[in-house]
Amino acid sequence: MNERYAEKLSRMIQKETVSADGQTDLGKFYEFHDLLRELFPALFSVCQFRDHNGSILMRWPGKEHPEPAKQGLLLMNHFDVVEAAGEWEHPPFSGEIADGRVWGRGTLDDKGPLFAMLQAAEELVSEGFVPEKDIWFESACTEEIMGEGADTISKWLQEQGYRFEMVLDEGGAILTEPIGGAKGDFAMIGVGEKGCADIKFIAKSQGGHASAPPKNTPLVRLGKFMSYIDRSEIFDVQLSPVICEMLRRLAPHMEGMSAKAMAQPERFAPLIKRIMAKSSPTAGALLKTTIAFTRACGSGGNNVIPDEAWVIGNMRYSHHQGQEKSIEAVTKAAKRYGIETEVLDPGFESPVSDWNGRAFRLVEEAVGKVFPGTACSPYLMTGASDSRFMSRVSSSCIRFAPFHLSDEQMASIHGCNENVDVRSLVPAVQFYQTIIRSF
Ligand SMILES: [Zn+2]
CATH class of the missing domain: 3.30.70.360 (Alpha-Beta Plaits)
Structure with missing residues (x-):
């Protein structure tokens, strides 16, 4: 399983999707869409797909299938990446699998989580699972340039009258000793950002x-x-x-x-x-x-x-x-x-989500199930994520990706030698499956 997952993620890394200010040629982003269709055929066969200038919005209709669906789940992240300057041990867009890791720009930020999210749904669809409520997927190609992908998508969702009981985006991760003296592993779950x-x-x-x-x-x-x-x-x-x-x-x-x-x-x-x-x-x-x-x-x-x-x-x-x-x-x-x-x-002001609410609890429960022995804590992001825009359509925006990161891996995000452990892909997929099943 690990190897099959690693191969898929590797293919996603090999498609270079660096975003840049003023980008008009969206060709490489559409090539990435095609790759997703190829890698996750079952999911694409049941989803309604929308393209917003290269950014993706997908709806997996649930059993209740209300029109418009008022209380769905939105799983999101981004598929654009930052440039890969500097000296890399494995070329940044090679997606090389070596020493138990997948290497390359985007393995953690944010194609690893994107892979896990889509793979989780792909397997559930293949088993014949139908969610109770609508599950949505959003993945922008403009996050790294503070662009308008998620902004315009959130406005569209708002215009259509959609509301989400829960939004789950990138942000926090599982860290060992997140602050000096706090012994053990902690899922740092972002509930807001400055x-x-x-x-x-x-x-x-x-x-x-x-x-x-x-x-x-x-x-x-x-x-x-x-x-x-x-x-x-x-x-x-x-x-x-x-x-x-x-x-x-x-x-x-x-x-x-x-x-x-x-x-x-x-x-x-x-x-x-x-x-x-x-x-x-x-x-x-x-x-x-x-x-x-x-x-x-x-x-x-x-x-x-x-x-x-x-x-x-x-x-x-x-x-x-x-x-x-x-x-x-x-x-x-x-x-x-x-x-x-x-x-x-002036930027975009977004509120802090409730860490006593159902959305946060679902994440806590999924962490407890998939990463036993890991404590959970809410925290505040100092950086920005696309989920800030989704406060237009949800009061529960949670920022967390189910990966255990070392200090060295943290430093590799936007730096050199970005990589993800091959063994971390299975629990990441299980995490999203748990969320989807229990939603
Ligand atoms: Zn990111």
């Missing part, structure tokens, strides 16, 4: 020749502003309810003082905030809105003071401060340095 906005900060002046510079030229002001943001706390630092729940669930697996504090996070909030802020940028980012400066532009000449210079800030806003208030805070800070702000893209 919003993501792009903001341009513009400093203007009269310009002039570099031989007689006045004080506070545009680049100097931008520099002072960025330095201010870097060293001060302009955003609200809070332990949100989902982070408190995560700490409470990890606490029983820890020892000593930190276990005691984490078991009662609200009571020890100041201490925990200090520990998290110091422990890593990722832990710190769970507590507040962040902003990273990613691009900059000055004048066109080495001896010309710019009359206008700018930097771009990529902001990830917390749920407690939100989009508007976070933008307000940074706009106020920029003003102090005579800098204008322009919101290039």
Whole structure:
């Protein structure tokens, strides 16, 4: 079974599906559709298929088959991948199977989960299984470029009046010791993600020749502003309810003082905030809105003071401060340095899903069945996933893929030597089958 699964995934890796800004030639994505039809013929024979500019939406009608189906299950992920630069041990689009692994760009992000999801359904269809309610599959070709695939599909679903009791996308995974001192394996199940906005900060002046510079030229002001943001706390630092729940669930697996504090996070909030802020940028980012400066532009000449210079800030806003208030805070800070702000893209605010609801419980139960001994915890993603758009059609968007990842595998996502264990494919397929059967 393992080998057969690995072969199929390998074929999916061999179809290069790198997405790029402004892509108009969708040929390679349609070739990938054809490959899916070939690999999962039974599933395609029962599904209604829609193409949204290269992104896929499929409906597997359930027994109830209501029109429009109000409470189905949406399984989603993406099939575009990021570029594969750097030195790879196995060529990134070879899909080589070696040393018990399938190698290549997309094996984890996100074709491995896509394979498992479709294979699970393919086998169920072949057995004659018909789901109670509609099961939908969505897979976009624009996720990695923050493109519009899932955005337009979610709008279409909304227009048609579809609602989903549960959406399951990529995001969390099974990790060993997800934070220092928490012993054991944990399924970190994403229940929400921070919003993501792009903001341009513009400093203007009269310009002039570099031989007689006045004080506070545009680049100097931008520099002072960025330095201010870097060293001060302009955003609200809070332990949100989902982070408190995560700490409470990890606490029983820890020892000593930190276990005691984490078991009662609200009571020890100041201490925990200090520990998290110091422990890593990722832990710190769970507590507040962040902003990273990613691009900059000055004048066109080495001896010309710019009359206008700018930097771009990529902001990830917390749920407690939100989009508007976070933008307000940074706009106020920029003003102090005579800098204008322009919101290039305000991003999309999506709520946190209930970790006491049925959708989360179904994932917990499937983890318990397929990965015995693995504890479950909700968590918040600092990165973005396509599922944020699905909050238009569901209040339960869960972000989790059933793969146990090592640190080295985590680093390989968007990096070099991305790979998945061949042995992890069977439990991943079982996981999705459990979800579909129990939905
Ligand atoms: Zn991904």
